[in-house]
Amino acid sequence: MTGRIDTSAFLEALDTKYLGRDPYFLDETGSTNDWMSFRLTQPKVERLLVMAENQTMGRGRMGRSWLSRPGENLTFSLAWAMPEGLANPAVVTLAVAVALAEALEAGYAVAPVIKYPNDLLLNEKKVAGILTELKSAGEEKFAVIGVGLNVNCAQEAFAGDLGSVATSLLIETGKRATREFVLAFFLNCLEPALELLASDGLKDIMVRYRRLALPLMGREVTIQGAGDVIKGKAEGVDGHGALLVRIDDGSIISVSSGEATFHRP
Numbered sequence: 001m002t003g004r005i006d007t008s009a010f011l012e013a014l015d016t017k018y019l020g021r022d023p024y025f026l027d028e029t030g031s032t033n034d035w036m037s038f039r040l041t042q043p044k045v046e047r048l049l050v051m052a053e054n055q056t057m058g059r060g061r062m063g064r065s066w067l068s069r070p071g072e073n074l075t076f077s078l079a080w081a082m083p084e085g086l087a088n089p090a091v092v093t094l095a096v097a098v099a100l101a102e103a104l105e106a107g108y109a110v111a112p113v114i115k116y117p118n119d120l121l122l123n124e125k126k127v128a129g130i131l132t133e134l135k136s137a138g139e140e141k142f143a144v145i146g147v148g149l150n151v152n153c154a155q156e157a158f159a160g161d162l163g164s165v166a167t168s169l170l171i172e173t174g175k176r177a178t179r180e181f182v183l184a185f186f187l188n189c190l191e192p193a194l195e196l197l198a199s200d201g202l203k204d205i206m207v208r209y210r211r212l213a214l215p216l217m218g219r220e221v222t223i224q225g226a227g228d229v230i231k232g233k234a235e236g237v238d239g240h241g242a243l244l245v246r247i248d249d250g251s252i253i254s255v256s257s258g259e260a261t262f263h264r265p
């Protein structure tokens with residue numbers, strides 16, 4: 001189905017206590033993360049979700065841009081109050097990646113793989129990206145969780161080199177998905193994952209993360225943007241979400257920032 005999101009269909013499918021219960025569906029904004037960051041300066045932000053059909057300045061990690069496909073894909077942001085004692089927004093991203101992968105797995109019979117730290121791949125191509133940013137609002141700190149998920153765009157949407165690295169649910173399954181259901185189903189999976197994280201459940205989230213990241217382990221990996229370029233073999237992910245890389249001298253280093261390229265065997 002193309003066209004705008006149907007709010008009633010979305011709310012009907014939503015089974016959360018609070019996440020996404022106050023949705024804003026916009027035709028266009030610069031970036032839903034920026035919209036949310038601004039909205040955090042105003043009252044009542046607890047349940048907020050903003051989704052835009054078009055982003056004129058959609059942002060990805062490492063200064064990249066994120067392209068919109070109005071009526072086809074999902075580009076949205078959520079505000080989540082960071083629990084006390086959870087200062088690191090990076091672990092929020094890990095929980096989001098797990099919930100998104102599990103939602104797609106359960107709802108759409110695909111086999112998502114998490115590419116460290118938070119890209120979702122289907123058949124080695126990126127289907128979703130997550131950008132989490134920490135914002136202060138008065139005394140409170142919020143995670144602004146931005147997600148771009150390619151749902152119903154066809155192969156032609158990915159011009160040039162993008163075609164070999166990006167995909168959509170439609171391309172992988174051959175079926176159009178109802179965006180309202182995809183979004184609601186994801187939030188239904190995300191709320192318990194975030195609650196688990198808030199109640200000291202990082203260890204459990206990491207067990208689930210490792211299963212989903214496992215297919216890329218054992219590969220040669222290059223990490224850029226974290227100071228020096230690091231090359232080695234991906235050995236696993238530690239309890240805090242850092243990638244463990246075995247480098248040339250046989251030692252293992254943990255990497256928690258930068259862009260990882262996993263080389264095909």
Ligand code: BTN
Pocket residue numbers: 030031032033034055057058059060061062064066074075076077119128129130131146147148
């Ligand atoms: C990445 O893969 O680098 C992260 C991409 C995150 C894109 C989403 S789309 C909704 C939200 N608003 C933005 O400007 N970015 C995120």
